[in-house]
Amino acid sequence: MEILQFDFMRNALLVGLLVSVACGMIGTYVVVKRIVFISGGISHTAYGGIGLGYYLGFNPMLGATLFTIISALGMGLVQQRSSQRQDTVIGVMWAVGMALGIVFVKLSPGYTADLMSYLFGSILTVPERDILFILLLDLLIIATVYRYFEEFKAVAFDEEFARVSGLKVEFYNILLLLLVALTVVVMIRAVGIILVIALLTIPPAIAGEYSRGLKGMMGLSVVLGIIFTTAGLYLSYLFDLPSGATIILVAAAGYILALLMKK
Amino acid sequence: MDKTVIKIENLFVELDGVSVLENVNLTVNEYDFLGIIGPNGGGKTTLLRVLLDLVKPVRGKIRIMGESLEKNRHLLGYVPQYAVFDRNFPISVEEVVMSARLARKQGRRFSHEDYKIAAAALERVEILPLRSRQMGELSGGERQRVLVARALAAQPRILLLDEPTASVDSRFAAGFYELLQELNREMTLILVSHDISAVSTYVKTLACLNRTLFYENSRELSQEMIENTYHCPVDLIAHGIPHRVLSPHNGVVGS
Numbered sequence: 012m013e014i015l016q017f018d019f020m021r022n023a024l025l026v027g028l029l030v031s032v033a034c035g036m037i038g039t040y041v042v043v044k045r046i047v048f049i050s051g052g053i054s055h056t057a058y059g060g061i062g063l064g065y066y067l068g069f070n071p072m073l074g075a076t077l078f079t080i081i082s083a084l085g086m087g088l089v090q091q092r093s094s095q096r097q098d099t100v101i102g103v104m105w106a107v108g109m110a111l112g113i114v115f116v117k118l119s120p121g122y123t124a125d126l127m128s129y130l131f132g133s134i135l136t137v138p139e140r141d142i143l144f145i146l147l148l149d150l151l152i153i154a155t156v157y158r159y160f161e162e163f164k165a166v167a168f169d170e171e172f173a174r175v176s177g178l179k180v181e182f183y184n185i186l187l188l189l190l191v192a193l194t195v196v197v198m199i200r201a202v203g204i205i206l207v208i209a210l211l212t213i214p215p216a217i218a219g220e221y222s223r224g225l226k227g228m229m230g231l232s233v234v235l236g237i238i239f240t241t242a243g244l245y246l247s248y249l250f251d252l253p254s255g256a257t258i259i260l261v262a263a264a265g266y267i268l269a270l271l272m273k274k
Numbered sequence: 275m276d277k278t279v280i281k282i283e284n285l286f287v288e289l290d291g292v293s294v295l296e297n298v299n300l301t302v303n304e305y306d307f308l309g310i311i312g313p314n315g316g317g318k319t320t321l322l323r324v325l326l327d328l329v330k331p332v333r334g335k336i337r338i339m340g341e342s343l344e345k346n347r348h349l350l351g352y353v354p355q356y357a358v359f360d361r362n363f364p365i366s367v368e369e370v371v372m373s374a375r376l377a378r379k380q381g382r383r384f385s386h387e388d389y390k391i392a393a394a395a396l397e398r399v400e401i402l403p404l405r406s407r408q409m410g411e412l413s414g415g416e417r418q419r420v421l422v423a424r425a426l427a428a429q430p431r432i433l434l435l436d437e438p439t440a441s442v443d444s445r446f447a448a449g450f451y452e453l454l455q456e457l458n459r460e461m462t463l464i465l466v467s468h469d470i471s472a473v474s475t476y477v478k479t480l481a482c483l484n485r486t487l488f489y490e491n492s493r494e495l496s497q498e499m500i501e502n503t504y505h506c507p508v509d510l511i512a513h514g515i516p517h518r519v520l521s522p523h524n525g526v527v528g529s
Contacts, residue, residue, distance in 0.1 A: 043363055158382055165373040168365055175326050175352045176428060177377035222364045223408055 023134045023244055023254070026142060029149045030201045031236025034211045035218075036156050037194040039229045040187055042215040044167045047208065049086050052101045053188065054195040054207040056082035056108025061129045061204075062115025071129060072141055075199055076148075079192035082108060087185040132203035132255025134244060141200055148193045155190060156229075163187060164225050201240065202255040213262040214239065217269040239265060276303035278340075279432055279462050280325070285334030287320055294320045296486045298334070302432075307455070307463045309477030311470050316484040318466040319355065322434050325464075326352055339431070348377070351430030351461075353421045355437045361410040367420050368405040371395055374427035395426040399453060415446035422453070432462040439472065451476040 060078030064071030165173045166183045218231035243258030280302040287295035295317045323329040338346035375388040396402040399419040439447040482488045
């Protein structure tokens with residue numbers, strides 16, 4: 012494997028691993044709880060934070076974290092009001108986040124060439140400080156899921172009964188959305204804002220077909236994520252293709268294959 | 275002397291500004307088996323949800339074992355209407371039952387005690403051998419028993435059941451009601467249903483709910499009482515149901 016001689020390739024594989032762990036665990040909840048749309052909203056509002064980072068001159072990853080956390084809290088509040096216009100409000104927040112980003116970027120002084128890497132990912136060029144940041148978020152996600160595994164499961168399976176049992180359902184719902192926010196930040200560097208939702212949902216969607224429990228579903232999702240990111244990375248290197256998009260296409264091919272095999 | 279376990283006085287409930295329950299008064303004694311019948315949309319489910327603190331009443335007083343709802347809600351067990359769960363949700367029977375122990379869980383993991391209580395609850399409803407099966411693999415009747423076991427695992431004094439036999443065949447329903455009668459030796463049961471014929475065979479007391487509680491009687495069930503119950507305005511029940519058990523009637527009793 013000559014490509015492993017390159018530092019950037021080793022870093023990319025490490026990022027792929029970190030991404031797969033976060034999105035395998037949190038994606039499993041996103042899929043079984045059917046909050047894919049909310050998660051899509053959270054990921055797209057990250058663009059507002061990235062734009063703010065450019066505009067004010069701080070690390071766009073921090074801006075993305077700030078915006079996804081704010082939008083997770085906002086969507087959590089919308090989610091709890093069981094009004095019929097939930098999806099409209101979420102759609103509006105989604106678009107407003109992106110619009111803010113576009114305005115901030117336009118106002119930003121100087122050159123914004125690597126903006127595309129936030130939109131579509133660039134797993135080969137993730138700076139070391141961002142890898143460290145991603146690792147930190149990963150540990151936070153793992154620790155939270157480890158601690159509240161049973162609670163998250165109960166709320167995801169039957170929210171009303173969890174409430175009757177005396178569980179603080181609102182707390183766990185918001186906490187989960189915050190974890191989705193952090194997972195989105197972890198994934199942005201690898202596949203980009205636009206493609207986050209695919210990698211967040213495809214591995215758990217496949218794993219769900221073959222799992223008897225949530226733990227198994229998470230484990231299998233993580234493994235599938237590693238396979239997809241590594242294979243995508245290799246193919247993008249081989250054929251000189253954009254890495255983020257290639258990873259997503261590999262994942263999508265895996266999904267179609269899994270659906271056909273299930274038939 | 276019978277001990278009162280639930281006392282509801284002058285209960286008014288609105289959902290989205292629409293009045294659903296009006297001036298409901300109800301007293302339930304310990305070890306009673308109360309069947310609440312009434313038309314769909316008559317407020318049966320809402321009444322249970324108020325008791326479970328899922329819906330806040332506009333006004334009225336509720337006492338559970340002499341204390342407020344906040345304090346004694348944990349004495350109520352709940353078996354919901356039908357399994358609206360995602361059949362693909364990867365969860366085992368035991369995991370579902372264990373979820374009733376969550377509020378009492380200390381730290382991250384369940385205790386051995388919790389597992390014992392869950393196993394006892396499964397044994398009670400005669401499905402312990404199914405404990406490692408997936409929820410999605412069960413029949414409607416088996417799933418209903420899991421929901422009862424889950425409610426029992428919370429160790430309630432009063433069990434609330436919402437249309438528990440709505441999605442199962444009648445052969446299963448008979449066995450299920452016999453199970454409820456057994457449980458009734460240890461706890462108070464409140465069962466909500468629109469199936470008068472099934473309910474009236476097994477419960478000790480009948481009440482009829484259509485916005486307000488039309489009839490309530492704490493004596494043993496008698497032919498006369500069933501007659502009376504049929505006279506309360508429940509004729510909506512007969513609509514859209516294949517086996518029409520009621521003859522059309524006019525007039526309102528109890529208003």
